[in-house]
Amino acid sequence: MIIGERPGLSAADSLGVYVTYAPRPGTPDSRRNCISNIRSGGLAIDSAADGVASLVADMLRTGTSGVGLKDAVARLSHDGRPEGLAPPV
Numbered sequence: 001m002i003i004g005e006r007p008g009l010s011a012a013d014s015l016g017v018y019v020t021y022a023p024r025p026g027t028p029d030s031r032r033n034c035i036s037n038i039r040s041g042g043l044a045i046d047s048a049a050d051g052v053a054s055l056v057a058d059m060l061r062t063g064t065s066g067v068g069l070k071d072a073v074a075r076l077s078h079d080g081r082p083e084g085l086a087p088p089v
Helices: 045-062 067-074
Strands: 002-005 015-020 032-038
Touching: 015 045, 032 045, 045 067
Parallel strands: none
Antiparallel strands: 002 015, 015 032
């Protein structure tokens, strides 16, 4: 699931994108990834889009998101599946 928002904190033209693999009611914030400060003078739209695409590809390969995603990607075995994690559904 991908959700975009306009946080409007210090930069009214800023966007953030939240990405979560297989969210369900009660999914904790720690399972969410965020790309933020998408705006002129911040992260360029094409760079943000590349980042989202990369996150989604990694989530599909590992079956996880959030804080565990980096570790899951690091553990990828030669067959492209993370060790100790089930294949994505």
